[in-house]
Amino acid sequence: MADIVIDHVTKRFANFTAVDDIAMSFADGEVACLLGPSGCGKTTLMRMLSGLETPTSGRILFGGRDVTRLPPRKRNVGMVFQYPVMYPTLSVRENIALPMVYDRQVSTAERERRVEEVLDVLDIRPLADAFIENLSAGNRQKVAVGRAVARQSEIVLFDEPTTNVEVNAKLHLIRAFKLVAQRLKQTIVYVTHDQTEAMTLADRIALMQAGRILQYDRPQVLYNEPTSEFGGWFLGNPGMNFVPAEVAGGKITSPILAAPLPAPAGLKAGGKTTIGIRPEQVRMVAGPQDGSVAATLTEQAIGIAGRYLTKARIGHTVLKVNTESRPPAPLGGTVHLIAPRERVMLFCDGQRVTA
């Protein structure tokens, strides 16, 4: 049992707070992705988990054991970084076996069994006797993954391991990684700034911004139920639209709404209110319909993965719209947009407001 508890951890560099009072836990046997933009503190948090950095305050527990001040070698975690440290003159098999060679608790037979297992799961058996220096970046990372998981530490940490791997090899690596995670059931924390990678790999995603965790949940929940404007904007390609809204007399009005919505009781007065809707959830039709508002097409539609991405303007508000079929009007023409009520989200001062 090795869950990870992060107990009010803060890390300051001089006057700058890189990780700001994070309190959360990663469940035993789950793959958790730390996702966020560059500079949000992902690597700093990861370095504290691995023991390469010490928190300014707070505690870190692995399976109930306080490891806050333990050096990396005493934490019994596997690690894979952007640039794996490999032994170029050793073979793939020898590199994977290396961390277990000095572990008296792993017999030679068991060590060999584990090496053979990861060679198969990672689909690198044909490379077993090749030297590291002759491998592509993608295959080197597979070996690094193999080495980190073969020793069967209960926790494995990955810091942007696919950054230097070319696109095709990246997909292979992610697929292999998923198989490893399903098979070996270790607790995995995986840092990435790539939302597709996080959505593919994670049991749960921790979304980070400016040193804090904004939301920690299953990928679909993060996507469908963002708790903040930042979450709606950061996840999705492109991210969510935010349209200004007015609140008066218990009603919400907005250029994207054909009729006012009732204001929820929890909505505070005087805040900056917006309506959020994902580009793929806005409907675009040729003529006026129930619940539609007129808009002008302001951008030529481009086809992406069998869908059409375009922009439409209502007054001063421009919306991204992603539709299944081509827009029903030429550039500069009039279309009609429908924001289905069940798809509309309300935000006040950047935070989601629910009824």
Ligand SMILES: Nc1ncnc2c1ncn2[C@@H]1O[C@H](COP(=O)(O)OP(=O)(O)OP(=O)(O)O)[C@@H](O)[C@H]1O
């Ligand atoms: N040793 C350090 N000294 C001073 N500032 C640091 C140090 N390490 C990190 N920082 C700062 O802390 C902030 C968070 O950095 P961190 O590397 O954790 O972010 P990140 O989310 O991993 O970003 P990236 O994806 O670019 O690596 C950044 O503003 C960075 O400049």
